[in-house]
Amino acid sequence: MNKIVSKEYLSPNVVKFEVEAPLIAKARKAGHFVIVRVGEKGERIPLTIADANTEKGTITLIVQKIGLSTSKLCELNEGDCITDLVGPLGKATHIDNFGTVVCACGGVGTAPMLPIAEAMKKAGNHVITVLAARTKELIILEEQMRKFSDEVIIMTDDGSYGNKGLVTDGVEMVIKRQKVDLCVTIGPAIMMKFVSELTKRYDIPTIASLNTIMVDGTGMCGACRISVGGKTKFVCVDGPEFDAHQVDFDEMLIRLNGYKDIEREQLHKISPNN
Amino acid sequence: MTNFNEERMQPWRVELRNSMKPKDRMEIARVKMPELDPEYRSHTMKEEVNLGLTPEMALMESKRCIDCANPTCVQGCPVAINIPKFIKNIERGEFLEAAKTLKETSVLPAVCGRVCPQEKQCEAQCIHLKTKNEAVAIGHLERFAADYERETGNISIPEIAAPLHKKVAAVGSGPAGLAFAGDMAKMGYEVVLFEALHEIGGVLRYGIPEFRLPNKIVDAEIRNLIAMGVHFVTNCIIGKTITIDDLLAEDYKGIFIGSGAGLPRFMNIKGENLVGIMSSNEYLTRVNLMDAANPESDTPVIKGKKVAVIGGGNTAMDAVRTARRLGAEKAMIVYRRTEQEMPARVEEIKHAKEEGIEFMTLRNPIEYYGDKNGRVTHMLLQVMELGEPDASGRRSPVEVKGKTELVEVDEVIVSVGVSPNPLIPQSVKGLEVTGRGTLVVNEETMQTSIPYIFAGGDIVRGGATVILAMGDGRKAAKGMNEWIRSFT
Numbered sequence: 001m002n003k004i005v006s007k008e009y010l011s012p013n014v015v016k017f018e019v020e021a022p023l024i025a026k027a028r029k030a031g032h033f034v035i036v037r038v039g040e041k042g043e044r045i046p047l048t049i050a051d052a053n054t055e056k057g058t059i060t061l062i063v064q065k066i067g068l069s070t071s072k073l074c075e076l077n078e079g080d081c082i083t084d085l086v087g088p089l090g091k092a093t094h095i096d097n098f099g100t101v102v103c104a105c106g107g108v109g110t111a112p113m114l115p116i117a118e119a120m121k122k123a124g125n126h127v128i129t130v131l132a133a134r135t136k137e138l139i140i141l142e143e144q145m146r147k148f149s150d151e152v153i154i155m156t157d158d159g160s161y162g163n164k165g166l167v168t169d170g171v172e173m174v175i176k177r178q179k180v181d182l183c184v185t186i187g188p189a190i191m192m193k194f195v196s197e198l199t200k201r202y203d204i205p206t207i208a209s210l211n212t213i214m215v216d217g218t219g220m221c222g223a224c225r226i227s228v229g230g231k232t233k234f235v236c237v238d239g240p241e242f243d244a245h246q247v248d249f250d251e252m253l254i255r256l257n258g259y260k261d262i263e264r265e266q267l268h269k270i271s272p273n274n
Numbered sequence: 275m276t277n278f279n280e281e282r283m284q285p286w287r288v289e290l291r292n293s294m295k296p297k298d299r300m301e302i303a304r305v306k307m308p309e310l311d312p313e314y315r316s317h318t319m320k321e322e323v324n325l326g327l328t329p330e331m332a333l334m335e336s337k338r339c340i341d342c343a344n345p346t347c348v349q350g351c352p353v354a355i356n357i358p359k360f361i362k363n364i365e366r367g368e369f370l371e372a373a374k375t376l377k378e379t380s381v382l383p384a385v386c387g388r389v390c391p392q393e394k395q396c397e398a399q400c401i402h403l404k405t406k407n408e409a410v411a412i413g414h415l416e417r418f419a420a421d422y423e424r425e426t427g428n429i430s431i432p433e434i435a436a437p438l439h440k441k442v443a444a445v446g447s448g449p450a451g452l453a454f455a456g457d458m459a460k461m462g463y464e465v466v467l468f469e470a471l472h473e474i475g476g477v478l479r480y481g482i483p484e485f486r487l488p489n490k491i492v493d494a495e496i497r498n499l500i501a502m503g504v505h506f507v508t509n510c511i512i513g514k515t516i517t518i519d520d521l522l523a524e525d526y527k528g529i530f531i532g533s534g535a536g537l538p539r540f541m542n543i544k545g546e547n548l549v550g551i552m553s554s555n556e557y558l559t560r561v562n563l564m565d566a567a568n569p570e571s572d573t574p575v576i577k578g579k580k581v582a583v584i585g586g587g588n589t590a591m592d593a594v595r596t597a598r599r600l601g602a603e604k605a606m607i608v609y610r611r612t613e614q615e616m617p618a619r620v621e622e623i624k625h626a627k628e629e630g631i632e633f634m635t636l637r638n639p640i641e642y643y644g645d646k647n648g649r650v651t652h653m654l655l656q657v658m659e660l661g662e663p664d665a666s667g668r669r670s671p672v673e674v675k676g677k678t679e680l681v682e683v684d685e686v687i688v689s690v691g692v693s694p695n696p697l698i699p700q701s702v703k704g705l706e707v708t709g710r711g712t713l714v715v716n717e718e719t720m721q722t723s724i725p726y727i728f729a730g731g732d733i734v735r736g737g738a739t740v741i742l743a744m745g746d747g748r749k750a751a752k753g754m755n756e757w758i759r760s761f762t
Contacts, residue, residue: 023515037472043564043573044472084472086509148428213572217469218511220536220699221556227547232540236524237697251547255647258549262574 002082005058007153011141013065014108015074017246018051022057023047023085030095030115031209031241034061034087035217036074040082043068045094046214046236048112055154062111062140070268083101090240093207097124097180103149104171104195106132112209113186117148120184128152128180129270130170132187136161167191168198180204185244189256194251208244212252213259226252278345281359287341291363303407305335312628319567319599320484323625324388324417329369329751333417336365339410339639347412350399350747353379357396361415368436373423374430376416381456381499382449382744384424384491387417388587391484392743398577424494431501435462440527440758441466443521446697447618448476449740450532450731452499453747459502459546461755466526467504470511476534478740480563481555485599486622503682513701518727528726528754531713532747535732543582544640546688549575550650554583554689561596578685582653583691584639587737591626593687598629599715602685605631610638610658610671636671637679640657642686650686655679655754691696692737702727712736719753720746728754 006018016130020258024034033048051060065074076082093116101120105113121127127148132155133139139154139161146152154162155170165168167187172179175198183206185195192208199206212235219237226233229246233239281287304583308325309315315323327335328722332674339361346358356375363372376383392398394414423429426716443459444451447469455465500506504505512518512533521529536552540546557575560566564573583590586587586609592721597607607626609616612635616623644650657677660669695710706714713722713729720728730746732738 019309023510027515027517039572041565041568041571043571072572086470086472086515088514089511133622215556215559216471218536219695220538221559222538222540225540225547225558230546232542251648254705255547255549256648258649259574259576266572266574 002085004076004078004082004142005056005151010062011138014138014140015063017061017063018053018058019061019075019082019085020057021059021085021087024085025052025054025057025059027058028088029092030088030119031112032088033112033217033240034059034085035089035214036061036073036082037084038069038076038156039083040212042072043069044084044217045213046217048209048240050111050114058223062108062235064122067198067263071208071267084218090236092240093119093184093241095119095123097111098178098181099125101125101127101178102171102174102183102186103186104127104167104183106167106191107138108140109191110145110185111208113184114144114148116184116186116209117145121148121150127134128153128174130155130171130174132156132167132191134158166194166261168194170261171195172198175199175202176261177202182207183244184209188251190255192244193253194248196241196244197247206244207241208247209241210239211251212249226255229251278348278356278359279343280354282341282343284481286366290365291341291538294337299338299340300405300407302334302338302403304338304411305331306413307411307414307627312625316515316595316598316629318485318644319596320488323475323485323487326421327414328419329422331369331686332364332369332415333415335363335418337409338402339365342403346399346401347396347410350396350525352395352741354746355379355396355416358411358462361412364391364415364419365590369419369422370426370428370430370598372415372419375378376419377430377432379454379748382495383416384420384517384738385449385478385495386492386744387415388487388750391739393620395741424491429494429498431498432456432460434460434502434589437464439465440464440762441524441526442530443512443526444530444532445472446470446476446531446532446534446722446733447506447744448534448731448743449478450478450743450747450750451530453744453752454530454532454730455504456499456502457751458750458755459499459504461715463506463755467506468510468512469506469508471563472508474506474508480559481589481592483562483596484556485595485649486592504558505630506731511697513697518702522726527758528728530734530747530750530754531698531729532731532743533695533729533733534736535692535694535735537695538688539691539693540688541639541690543639543641545644545650548642548644548650550578550613551642551686551688552682554585554589554687555692557593557687558596560591561600567600567714573648578683578687580606580683581685581687582606582608582681583685583687583689584608585691586611586618586621587689587691588618589623590687590689591618591622593689594631595626595629597685597687598631606634606638606702608633608634608637608653608655610670612636612660615668636683637671638684640678650683653681653686655681691753692732694733694736697735710736716753718749719757720750721753739751
């Protein structure tokens with residue numbers, strides 16, 4: 001069960017896994033995620049499904065090493081099994097022919113954006129992808145993104161590749177030059193917050209795919225809850241995608257940091273130098 | 275009911291009855307369950323508080339039962355266990371026979387003996403109460419018989435009928451699904467039970483803590499079902515991973531939905547999304563299912579020093595006692611009515627108090643405040659009083675205008691109830707659902723508006739008890755069997 005078929009490093013800290021999961025491969029749609037657990041003492045963490053191959057019965061997961069569980073996962077090799085893998089979870093992305101769609105993604109957020117860009121393109125949209133990272137080495141999936149985009153704009157903080165600047169600079173550049181019908185944004189919460197503030201100024205409908213803390217991922221605990229338009233929603237069942245202009249990103253940022261101290265301690269388990 | 279009487283007239287029962295006068299039986303004091311010392315146990319996570327009866331204690335308690343001609347206790351049991359028969363088997367020293375008697379009607383006796391609210395069920399109907407005596411400790415005796423069987427390694431596997439070569443599925447591995455699976459397996463069906471989480475047991479696993487229900491007890495009951503041929507599939511969400519239609523395509527003849535009421539309710543008051551405020555489901559799942567209190571576990575849990583649990587049910591008691599064990603100096607129950615109205619078991623309330631839990635009754639939170647990092651620091655409580663009785667006869671709480679209290683907290687656990695899990699109702703077209711989100715069933719057969727789908731437990735009742743869920747599972751098994759046989 002859940003055997004790793006292939007493993008590939010996309011950047012020094014980002015690993016792409018192809019995992020056996022025939023039922024999930026068949027059922028998943030763009031926007032869906034899975035919950036994985038590594039080891040009998042492992043925690044449950046959410047990961048978006050980046051791609052699937054129904055013939056091979058595999059799904060693709062792209063993992064950034066940021067803490068204990070992602071590091072444990074990234075240590076697994078081809079042939080190893082993931083202890084638990086459940087999904088597909090969440091609501092699928094609403095795909096339609098909107099016109100021009102800007103996909104604004106940063107860092108590992110590019111992975112969950114990939115299937116959305118693909119579906120948007122297939123639905124007849126003009127897809128412009130703004131792909132951002134701190135430096136050149138951290139840009140991932142550029143080639144795949146080009147396949148599903150009519151245009152790819154690369155942004156790096158230090159200007160080591162593409163344009164120098166933040167993802168918002170790239171998005172604003174597009175907005176200023178042409179009509180944008182929808183913006184989809186996935187990345188760190190702070191990035192999505194700024195993309196949302198930008199597109200709100202220009203009155204462009206914007207969808208954000210949120211990455212909150214989760215435990216079960218099936219709606220039974222509310223660890224992932226956020227405020228959308230003043231109402232409490234569970235990201236795992238009501239989302240993960242929401243109208244970005246309605247999301248209380250400041251609250252979400254605070255909640256994401258709720259276990260920061262414990263997480264820092266936990267890291268010592270794998271590497272005492274952290 | 276006829277066989278109850280026939281069994282009662284068996285020579286050994288008659289002899290046993292005649293061996294002691296009812297009056298003498300009534301004079302024996304109810305045996306006390308030995309318990310761990312409160313000071314010690316409030317610092318230990320996994321040791322069970324109730325230690326169980328010794329054989330001598332069980333024998334003495336069994337003598338208190340006068341073996342009534344009309345055993346009203348049985349009517350108080352949702353699965354109608356033959357209570358006098360198992361108790362009299364204990365009295366004559368046939369402990370394994372007592373355990374077998376329990377299994378005639380219950381698949382989880384070791385669980386129910388521990389978590390049933392007996393004072394509202396079987397024990398509430400005991401004849402002793404009519405003479406102002408304490409009821410026979412039926413729950414303690416049930417637990418004794420089941421534990422004796424397990425601990426002596428003599429677990430009997432119920433007789434299984436010849437295989438029917440017909441597949442049925444159960445969705446959800448909580449008490450309803452387990453009871454359904456056990457009965458269907460006995461009748462010769464091939465039973466596959468699908469569970470969304472990575473472990474079996476539903477609320478028995480993620481909800482009820484080990485100090486009340488040790489995991490090894492749940493494991494033993496599940497091993498028993500596996501020995502009966504029940505097949506378990508974890509990490510599989512019906513309606514997401516595979517659909518009901520997929521099951522039909524794989525030739526499942528009937529599907530039982532026991533997906534429970536796992537959706538936590540929040541109060542939707544200001545500040546409720548601050549860090550440190552969570553549902554009891556999240557808190558208990560972290561600690562019980564994910565073993566978060568164990569340093570070896572990767573799952574973190576906040577260990578508050580001043581913890582408030584909002585609510586007065588069993589889940590609230592479990593959460594507050596867990597918080598105490600994780601090191602809370604001040605662990606508080608905040609409840610808007612008085613202790614009399616609390617839905618929690620009397621025993622749990624008593625245990626909580628002994629462990630130093632503070633009870634703040636006639637209080638209701640109306641707002642939470644946090645620090646600059648968004649961590650909860652205070653709760654504002656509205657002082658309440660009891661008003662006129664409502665239609666159900668329960669006095670409803672009303673606020674005392676202008677009277678509030680500000681209380682320091684660093685962790686809040688919201689335990690104000692659960693709603694039915696909407697996953698299945700949403701994913702199956704044509705399934706009739708009530709306004710509260712529960713599934714509509716025929717109360718006799720547990721059949722839903724879709725003939726091949728049966729349902730039971732909290733998905734039908736809203737938040738209820740383990741034994742009612744089990745009773746539903748058994749009824750559904752009977753209903754589904756009759757329905758399948760009606761056309762084959």
